[in-house]
Amino acid sequence: MSEAVIPPRALWVPFPLGRPLGAVDDSEFQKNVMRTAFRLLDTAVEPTIEDYELQAPGEGSNENWSCPLNLTPESSGSLTERLLAEVALLRPWAIETRRQRGRTLFGASGAREDQVDELARAFASVAETGDVTSELVVDDVAWAFETPLLLRHIADDLRTFYHEAIAAQPGDTVPDHDALNQWIFGETVLGEALLSVADGLTKASDSPMAQLVRGLLIPEGHYRGGSAFPQQTNFPINQET
Amino acid sequence: MVRLSDLHPVEAEHLAARALAMPAIGPGEWVTPLPLDQATVAIVSTAGLHRRIDPPFTVGSLDYRIIPGDTQFDDLVLSHISANFDRSAFGQDPNIVFPIDRLREFASSGEIGGVARWHYSFMGAMPDPSQFEKAGEEIGRLMAQDGVDIAFLVPI
Numbered sequence: 278m279s280e281a282v283i284p285p286r287a288l289w290v291p292f293p294l295g296r297p298l299g300a301v302d303d304s305e306f307q308k309n310v311m312r313t314a315f316r317l318l319d320t321a322v323e324p325t326i327e328d329y330e331l332q333a334p335g336e337g338s339n340e341n342w343s344c345p346l347n348l349t350p351e352s353s354g355s356l357t358e359r360l361l362a363e364v365a366l367l368r369p370w371a372i373e374t375r376r377q378r379g380r381t382l383f384g385a386s387g388a389r390e391d392q393v394d395e396l397a398r399a400f401a402s403v404a405e406t407g408d409v410t411s412e413l414v415v416d417d418v419a420w421a422f423e424t425p426l427l428l429r430h431i432a433d434d435l436r437t438f439y440h441e442a443i444a445a446q447p448g449d450t451v452p453d454h455d456a457l458n459q460w461i462f463g464e465t466v467l468g469e470a471l472l473s474v475a476d477g478l479t480k481a482s483d484s485p486m487a488q489l490v491r492g493l494l495i496p497e498g499h500y501r502g503g504s505a506f507p508q509q510t511n512f513p514i515n516q517e518t
Numbered sequence: 519m520v521r522l523s524d525l526h527p528v529e530a531e532h533l534a535a536r537a538l539a540m541p542a543i544g545p546g547e548w549v550t551p552l553p554l555d556q557a558t559v560a561i562v563s564t565a566g567l568h569r570r571i572d573p574p575f576t577v578g579s580l581d582y583r584i585i586p587g588d589t590q591f592d593d594l595v596l597s598h599i600s601a602n603f604d605r606s607a608f609g610q611d612p613n614i615v616f617p618i619d620r621l622r623e624f625a626s627s628g629e630i631g632g633v634a635r636w637h638y639s640f641m642g643a644m645p646d647p648s649q650f651e652k653a654g655e656e657i658g659r660l661m662a663q664d665g666v667d668i669a670f671l672v673p674i
C-alpha cells in the first residue's frame with residue numbers, strides 16, 4: 278500500500294497489525310524502530326521504502342497460550358444467561374487489569390466501564406432475536422452509535438473486557454491477535470454470540486449497512502471459515518464527517 | 519505492516535486485493551527538514567485514536583481528531599471500525615501505537631529538537647487515500663503553525 282501512496286520516506290516493519298512499534302513495554306526496541314525511520318531523513322534523496330529487518334522480541338512465543346479459566350458454560354441456559362455467567366467469571370480479572378493499568382479501553386460504544394452486564398445482555402438479546410436493526414434501548418446507557426453499527430462497537434467493548442481480563446492472569450505468555458481470535462471464537466460464549474449476531478446481519482439483506490457491519494464485526498477468516506465481508510463494495514459512506 | 523504470509527489466508531487475500539485496487543498517488547514535493555536534533559516532531563496516527571470527549575470515528579470518516587501533547591493515556595480510546603487488528607497491545611502499552619513517551623525521551627536526550635504541542639489521528643482503512651487530501655492539507659497548515667518540522671506517520 279505504501280508503494281501506491283509513495284510517501285517520501287517509509288520504513289516497512291514486519292510486525293503484526295496493531296503493533297506498529299513492534300514490542301509492548303520495550304522502550305529501547307520502540308526507539309530503535311523510530312531511529313531507523315528517522316535516519317531516512319539523512320539518507321533518502323527520493324521517495325524511499327526501507328525494510329526493518331529485526332523481529333520484535335517475544336514474537337511467536339504465544340503459540341502455546343491458553344486461557345487457564347474453564348469457561349465451559351452450562352449448556353442448558355439461554356445465550357443471555359450463559360454470556361452473563363461468562364462475564365461474571367472474567368470480571369475479577371478485568372477489574373485487576375484496570376487497577377494495574379489505571380485505565381481501560383472499554384467505552385467505545387458509549388457505555389461506562391461498570392456497564393458490561395448491560396452490554397452483554399443487550400448483545401445477547403440481539404443474538405437471540407436476530408433483530409439487528411431496531412434501536413437498542415438500555416437504561417442509563419448513552420450509545421455513541423446507531424444500530425446496526427452500534428453492534429460492532431458493543432462487540433469491541435465486550436472483546437476489550439475479555440482481553441483485559443486475561444491480561445491480568447498469571448503467566449509470561451501474552452496472546453496475540455490470532456490466539457485471541459482462536460480463543461474468542463473457539464472457546465467462549467461471546468464467540469457464539471458474535472457469530473449469531475453476524476447471522477442476523479446476514480439475514481438483514483435489505484440493509485447494505487448491516488452487511489458491511491458483519492465485515493466489521495468478525496475478523497477475517499472467522500465467519501463460518503471465511504470472510505465476513507460481503508462481495509458488494511458499494512456501501513453507504515459518510516463523506517461529510 | 520505485517521507480512522501477508524503471517525496473516526490468516528482470508529485476510530491476506532483481502533488485503534492483497536485492496537492493495538492492488540488502491541489508486542496510485544503521485545509523490546509530494548520533496549522537502550528536506552531541519553537536522554533531527556533541531557526538529558520538532560508531531561505524530562500522525564491512523565489508528566482511529568481519540569480522546570473520550572471526542573466524537574468517535576465511523577464508517578467512511580475522512581476527518582481527524584486532535585490529540586494535545588499533554589493528553590494522558592487513560593483519556594485515549596480507539597474507535598477504528600476494523601476488526602482485523604490487535605487492540606490488546608495498545609491496551610497494554612499505548613506507546614506501541616502512539617509513541618509520545620518515546621518522543622519525549624528523544625527530546626530530553628537531544629536526539630530531536632522538540633515534541634509538537636498537537637498530534638493528529640485519522641481512521642485508516644480507506645480504499646482511496648486521496649480522499650484524505652483535504653484533511654491532510656489542513657493538518658499540514660496546523661502543523662506548520664505549530665512549528666512542526668517532521669510528521670511521524672504511524673499506521674496501525
